[in-house]
Amino acid sequence: MVDKIKIENLSCYYNKKCVLEFLNLNVVKNEILGVIGPANSGKTTFLRTLNRMNDFDATYSKKGSVYLDDDDILDIDVETLRRRVGMLFAMPIPLPMSIYDNITYAPKRLGFVTKKIDLDNMVESVLRNVSLWDEVKDRLCVSAVKMSGGQQQRLCIARVLAINPEVILFDEPCSGLDPISTAKIEELMIGLKEKYTIVLVTNNVKQASRVSDRTAFFLMGKLIEVDKTGKLFVSPKKKETEDYITGRFG
Amino acid sequence: MIKLNPKLSQKFSYTLLCFATILAITPVILMVFIIIKNGASAISWEFLSSMPKDGMSVGGILPALLGTLLIVLCAIMVTLPVGVCAAIYLNEYAKNNMLTRIIKLAIVNLAGVPSVVYGLFGLGIFVMFLKLGVSIIAGALTLSIMELPVIITTARSSLDSVPYSFREASLSLGVSRWQTIRHVVLPNAIPGILTGTILSIARISGETAPILFTAAAFYVPHLPHSIFDQVMALPYHLYIISTQIPNMPKNIIYGTALVLLMMVLTMSCIAIFARIYFRKRRKW
Amino acid sequence: MKKVLNLIAEKIIFICGIVSIIFVVLIFSFLLKEGFSFFKHFGVLKFIGGHFWYPSSDSASFGVLPLIVGSVFVTIGACTIAVPIGVMTALFISEIVPKYIRDILKSLVELMAAIPSVVVGFIGMTTLVPLVKSIFNLPTGLTAFSGSIMLAFMAIPTIVTISEDAIRSVPYQYKQGALALGATKWQTLRRIILKAAMPGIIAAIMLGIGRVMGETMAVMMITGNAAHIPHSIFEPVRTMTATIAAEMGETVKGDMHYKSLFAIGLVLFLITFFINFIADLFLGKNKNT
Numbered sequence: 001m002v003d004k005i006k007i008e009n010l011s012c013y014y015n016k017k018c019v020l021e022f023l024n025l026n027v028v029k030n031e032i033l034g035v036i037g038p039a040n041s042g043k044t045t046f047l048r049t050l051n052r053m054n055d056f057d058a059t060y061s062k063k064g065s066v067y068l069d070d071d072d073i074l075d076i077d078v079e080t081l082r083r084r085v086g087m088l089f090a091m092p093i094p095l096p097m098s099i100y101d102n103i104t105y106a107p108k109r110l111g112f113v114t115k116k117i118d119l120d121n122m123v124e125s126v127l128r129n130v131s132l133w134d135e136v137k138d139r140l141c142v143s144a145v146k147m148s149g150g151q152q153q154r155l156c157i158a159r160v161l162a163i164n165p166e167v168i169l170f171d172e173p174c175s176g177l178d179p180i181s182t183a184k185i186e187e188l189m190i191g192l193k194e195k196y197t198i199v200l201v202t203n204n205v206k207q208a209s210r211v212s213d214r215t216a217f218f219l220m221g222k223l224i225e226v227d228k229t230g231k232l233f234v235s236p237k238k239k240e241t242e243d244y245i246t247g248r249f250g
Numbered sequence: 251m252i253k254l255n256p257k258l259s260q261k262f263s264y265t266l267l268c269f270a271t272i273l274a275i276t277p278v279i280l281m282v283f284i285i286i287k288n289g290a291s292a293i294s295w296e297f298l299s300s301m302p303k304d305g306m307s308v309g310g311i312l313p314a315l316l317g318t319l320l321i322v323l324c325a326i327m328v329t330l331p332v333g334v335c336a337a338i339y340l341n342e343y344a345k346n347n348m349l350t351r352i353i354k355l356a357i358v359n360l361a362g363v364p365s366v367v368y369g370l371f372g373l374g375i376f377v378m379f380l381k382l383g384v385s386i387i388a389g390a391l392t393l394s395i396m397e398l399p400v401i402i403t404t405a406r407s408s409l410d411s412v413p414y415s416f417r418e419a420s421l422s423l424g425v426s427r428w429q430t431i432r433h434v435v436l437p438n439a440i441p442g443i444l445t446g447t448i449l450s451i452a453r454i455s456g457e458t459a460p461i462l463f464t465a466a467a468f469y470v471p472h473l474p475h476s477i478f479d480q481v482m483a484l485p486y487h488l489y490i491i492s493t494q495i496p497n498m499p500k501n502i503i504y505g506t507a508l509v510l511l512m513m514v515l516t517m518s519c520i521a522i523f524a525r526i527y528f529r530k531r532r533k534w
Numbered sequence: 535m536k537k538v539l540n541l542i543a544e545k546i547i548f549i550c551g552i553v554s555i556i557f558v559v560l561i562f563s564f565l566l567k568e569g570f571s572f573f574k575h576f577g578v579l580k581f582i583g584g585h586f587w588y589p590s591s592d593s594a595s596f597g598v599l600p601l602i603v604g605s606v607f608v609t610i611g612a613c614t615i616a617v618p619i620g621v622m623t624a625l626f627i628s629e630i631v632p633k634y635i636r637d638i639l640k641s642l643v644e645l646m647a648a649i650p651s652v653v654v655g656f657i658g659m660t661t662l663v664p665l666v667k668s669i670f671n672l673p674t675g676l677t678a679f680s681g682s683i684m685l686a687f688m689a690i691p692t693i694v695t696i697s698e699d700a701i702r703s704v705p706y707q708y709k710q711g712a713l714a715l716g717a718t719k720w721q722t723l724r725r726i727i728l729k730a731a732m733p734g735i736i737a738a739i740m741l742g743i744g745r746v747m748g749e750t751m752a753v754m755m756i757t758g759n760a761a762h763i764p765h766s767i768f769e770p771v772r773t774m775t776a777t778i779a780a781e782m783g784e785t786v787k788g789d790m791h792y793k794s795l796f797a798i799g800l801v802l803f804l805i806t807f808f809i810n811f812i813a814d815l816f817l818g819k820n821k822n823t
Contacts, residue, residue, distance in 0.1 A: 053422060058346050083424030093419040095434055106423035109433065111536060156419075163423055260720035264630060270622035271639065274690050278646045281657050332550045339551025343544070355814060356558045362741065362810035363561075363803055364748025366775045370782075370799040371561050374568060378787065395561070398554055428540045449648070456650025459750040459775070463782050485652045485751075492656045493755055507653050518648040522641050 004029040004167060004197040005050065010064035012045050014057070019045050021221045023064070027167070032189060032198040034212030034229065036205055038244065041218040043201045047169050050199065051085040052078050068167070083110060086165035090172040092152035094144035099136055102144045102155060103127070106163045126158040130188055150181025157188060168192065170200045174207065186211050205245050209233050217241045282515075285508050292505025306469065306491055307498055311506055313473055317386070317481030318513075321465055322455050324390030324477060325397065330447055332394075333401030340402070341409045342431055354406075360399040366459040368396040373463040386477040389465020393454045400450055408442025409435060441528035445521045452517035456510065458485040468494075484510045562803070569800035572793035581797060587761040587772075589781065589791045596794045598801065600763045604678070604771035605747060608757060611682025611767055612689055612746045617739055619686070620693030624735075627694065628701040629723055640698070647691035655755030658684040663756060670768060676758030678771040684752050689742040696741060700734020701727060733816040740813035744806045750775040774798050 005027040012020040020042035027033050035043050045054065052073060054060045066073045073081055083106075095102050103123050107113040113122055123140070127133040132154045136147070144155055153173060160168055170189065174182040189198060189211055202208050208215050209229060216226035217240070225232065225241045236242045300310035340357075344350040372392025382388040412435050420430040458466075466486035474481045488506045491498045573581065576596050584597020627639050662683060667675030704727050712722040728735075758770025759780060778795050785792040 051422065053418065056421075079424045079426050081424075082422055087422040089415070089418065089422075091415070093415045095416055095419060096438060105420070105433070106425055109423075109425045109429045159423065256718045256721060260718050263720050263724070264626075267622045267626040267630060270619045271626045274619050274623045274694065275639070275642055275646075277687050278642065278649070281649070281654070284657060284661065285653070332553060335547045335550030336554035339547045343547065344551065353555050353558070355811070357554070358814060359807050359810040360558060360561070362744045362748070362813075363806050364750065364775055366748070366750040366778050367565070367799045367803050367806075368561075370778060370796055371564060373782070374564055374796070375560070395557055398557065402554060426540055428543050432543070452648050456648070456652070458650070458652045459779055462779055485650055488656060489652050489751060489755070492659065503656070507656055510650060511653050514648050514650055515645055518645050522644060526637075 002029040003027065004069065005199075006067040006070075008065050008067070010046075010049065010062065010066060012042070012049055012054075012060070012062045014045075015059045016061075019221050020049075023223050025216060025223060025226060027197055027199055028214070029197050030193055030195075031213040032193050032200055032211055034208035034215040035199065035201045035218060036203075036208045036215060036244070037218035039203075040220075042221040043218050044171055046218070047087070047171050047199060047201050050167070050169055051082050051087055053082075053087065079110075083163050084165055085167045085169060086160035086163060087169045088153070088156055088160060088171060088173045090175045092149060092156050092176070094147070094152050094155055096143065096145060098141045099144045099147070099155060100140040103159050103162050106159065110163065112164075122162060126161040129161055129192075130154040130158045131184070132158060148181075150177050150184060153177060153181070153185060154188070157185070157192075161192075165196065167197045167199065170198065170202075172202055172204075173200075175203060182207070205247075217244060219244070282511065285504055285511055288501065289504030289506075289508030292501040293508060297505055298509070301471070302469070306495060307502065311484065311487060311509065313470055314482040314484045314487035314506075315509065316473060317466075318455055318484040320386050320474065320477070320481065321389045321393065321461060321483060322451055324386060325393035325454055326447065326451055328391065329394035329397045329401050329450075333398050334405045334443060336398075337402045337405035337409060338431060338436075341406050342427070342435070357399045357402050361403055364459075365396055365457055366462075368392055369460040369462055369464060371395065372460060377464055383478065384463070384465060384467070384480050386465055386474060386479060386481055389461040389481075389483075390477075392460045392464045393457065396457070396460050397450050397454055400453075401446065404446030404450075405439070405443050408439040408446065411442060412438045441524070441532075445525045445528070448517055448521035448524065452514045452521070455517070456485055456514045458483075458489055461486060484513070565796060565800045565803055568793060568796035572790070572797040575790060576794070581794075582801075585763060587777070589794060590784070594790060596790070596797075598774070598798060600761050601772055601774045601777050601798065602801075603763050604757070604761075605773040605775070607678045607764060607767060607771050608681045608685060608753060608773055609743060609746045611678060612685035613739070613743060615682060615686035616689040616693055616742055616746075620690045620738070620742065621697055621735060623690070624694045624697035624701055624738075625723065625728070628698045629719075629727065640695075643691050643694050646687070647695070649688075651688065651749055651751040652755075654684055654688060655752035658752060658756045672768055674758060674770060676756060676770050677768050678757055678764060679767045681753050681757035681771070681773075682767070684756055685746045685749055688749060688752065689746050692745050693738045693742040696738035697731070697735045700731040700738065703734070704730040737813040737816035740809050740816065744809040744813070747809070748775060748802065748806055750779050754779055774802050778802075 003026040007023055007025045010020065010023040011018060023046065035046065037043050048054045049062060050066060055078065068076065068084065095105060100123055103126060104119050107122065113119055124133060127136065132151060135151065144152065147155065174185055186207065189200065192198060200212055212229050214226060215229045215232045217224045219240055225236060225238050232241065233245055236245065297310045298315060299312050301312055303309035340350065340354060369392060372388060372395065376382045376388040376391050377384055416434050417430055420434045461483055465481060466483045467480040468490060470480060470482050484506065488510055491506065492503050581596055581598055583599060584595060585599055586595045586597045587600050588595045627636050631639065658680060662680050663675035666672065666677060666680045708726050708730055709722055712726045753773050754776035757773065757776065759772045759776055760770040761772045764771045778798055782795055785795065
């Protein structure tokens with residue numbers, strides 16, 4: 001049990017308004033940590049703090065620290081941090097270029113794969129990892145925007161895999177998808193935890209119970225409870241957690 | 251007052267609106283028609299490629315045509331890179347604070363300042379202060395300052411039209427800010443910037459007031475040797491021959507107007523078609 | 535290597551940003567400086583309120599009032615024509631005609647905006663001016679009236695384009711709501727859409743006014759250029775812009791006359807900047823609703 005990410009006394013603010021309060025939480029290596037909670041509970045802010053995607057928002061500020069492998073994320077070069085901590089968004093965002101270019105885009109820019117043959121191999125292997133290869137191998141040059149939503153989201157996962165991250169953050173990755181695509185992505189996540197550490201933010205309580213090893217429950221910017229998924233769902237310690245997972249509010 | 255039947259009043263109003271539209275559009279068509287009708291006979295290769303003779307009442311418009319092309323070319327070479335870079339800076343880098351907002355507002359408003367005021371500015375700064383004299387370069391710089399706010403504004407709106415999520419997706423992959431701009435934002439903003447630029451070129455080729463005191467000459471018997479020469483310019487030439495010189499042959503004036511008009515309208519048409527084409531091809 | 539290139543690119547962009555900002559400041563401060571050096575010798579009130587513009591006589595008088603009145607006459611005239619036609623055209627284009635006709639009409643309007651003002655002036659001189667002279671039986675057709683008509687054509691594209699944007703950005707739920715209540719299309723258009731788009735339309739009108747105020751060549755060629763306070767719209771007038779354009783060539787660099795033209799430039803700059811600023815406020819308001 002090695003902690004991949006450690007969060008100490010983290011508080012986040014937008015325009016001085018506190019959206020996340022005094023958070024202490026670890027993410028264990030090679031686990032899937034589910035984060036559940038109603039809207040506006042600070043889940044997404046939490047996630048975007050981990051790879052500093054909130055840096056561009058001038059109204060955002062934070063206190064406390066986040067450590068990735070014992071390094072404060074503020075000490076890591078922000079581009080390196082984002083390469084090590086990949087992210088998936090709620091809506092699939094394929095870049096307006098071909099499927100092939102979508103995957104090779106970041107490795108090329110970052111300069112760690114340059115030879116054509118290496119690029120080809122990499123594209124095939126990441127597409128196989130997300131079981132998209134057989135579906136798209138004949139149309140790698142087609143614009144990624146023309147794919148279905150589920151395929152797009154899997155392409156986005158493949159795109160993240162291509163930069164070889166250590167942690168992958170999923171921000172409600174299935175919110176716009178149909179049940180079949182959702183099932184495929186969930187299956188994928190379980191497969192991915194062998195190699196990667198995953199944080200999954202989701203609105204869907206059932207999804208967290210299906211996929212995650214541990215689950216954290218956020219409410220109004222506070223961490224109410226975090227425990228093994230089985231335990232949290234069967235015998236939650238706090239009343240708020242029980243109310244939420246049984247669907248009494250939220 | 252009589253209360254009209256709503257159906258009837260709708261019909262009446264629509265007719266009125268249609269009439270207004272016709273009233274707005276016809277003068278342009280009429281204008282173009284008159285110029286073509288009277289000017290077409292003057293147009294020939296010789297008219298475009300020879301020097302004016304006999305107090306400009308005979309011969310062609312080559313020096314004016316060339317002068318305008320040179321001035322516009324120089325102007326756009328200055329204003330396009332500076333304007334696009336400034337737009338990138340304002341849109342992608344500048345912090346969204348009070349100062350930035352004031353600057354953005356000032357730039358938008360500068361686009362509405364009369365062209366003759368830019369002429370004054372060019373006269374004071376480029377001709378007098380920097381001692382460039384009345385020359386192609388002074389006129390071009392004046393036009394480029396005038397067009398800068400327009401280029402910045404169109405470039406900014408093209409940059410804005412690229413969804414913010416593309417930037418986020420790229421940044422989240424560890425790609426740097428500049429590379430994100432260079433490889434994701436700019437390629438998708440280029441069509442808009444391009445059409446805006448062509449429209450700008452069309453606009454400044456027809457401008458007279460800013461070059462009146464900074465570049466244009468009444469008559470120059472030879473073609474320009476360098477960018478520090480005074481030149482004749484097509485719009486100014488039209489102004490001169492239609493108001494200052496009595497007894498100009500009518501077809502030469504109309505011919506000059508026709509050349510100027512066609513130059514400007516062709517470029518505008520290209521820009522409009524390019525925009526339609528790019529919109530259809532847009533990938534998102 | 536890549537990092538260095540990144541850095542250079544970012545620096546260039548930063549510099550360009552700064553340069554364009556410097557120019558904004560420079561233009562304003564330059565006009566201020568030239569204007570003030572004029573006002574030091576010739577009082578502001580005497581300048582703004584003076585009835586006589588005799589810049590080159592021995593006892594030179596720089597009363598800019600006739601020129602301001604000239605500009606205002608022409609602007610009001612042009613707007614009386616351009617505003618109703620422009621707004622009605624915008625309504626017609628955005629709400630009534632099918633899409634393909636709308637695209638054609640919009641392109642035509644855009645082409646209209648591209649016609650150089652010197653061409654407009656020339657056409658006005660050869661067609662409209664003689665017409666005005668003979669219809670109204672005037673000593674000359676070079677009047678504020680002729681100028682207003684030609685300038686109206688130059689303001690119409692601005693008014694149409696921006697109003698059309700405003701009208702089309704009215705949420706279509708407004709329209710559907712009204713239609714669902716049994717209003718006719720025209721009632722919806724007039725009572726709901728026009729009202730919701732009003733801030734944008736006002737902005738369009740302001741920008742149209744700015745365009746007319748700043749127009750130079752066409753005005754210079756058509757309005758007759760007589761620097762006196764006109765009694766009616768059928769008299770020749772001279773606008774501020776035309777004065778600058780026509781007289782700058784005759785001045786000796788650095789003398790009072792030269793400086794007075796910069797002072798006029800400053801007045802023009804302030805007026806148009808103010809008009810655009812107001813328009814911007816309205817446009818901002820329109821975006822939020």
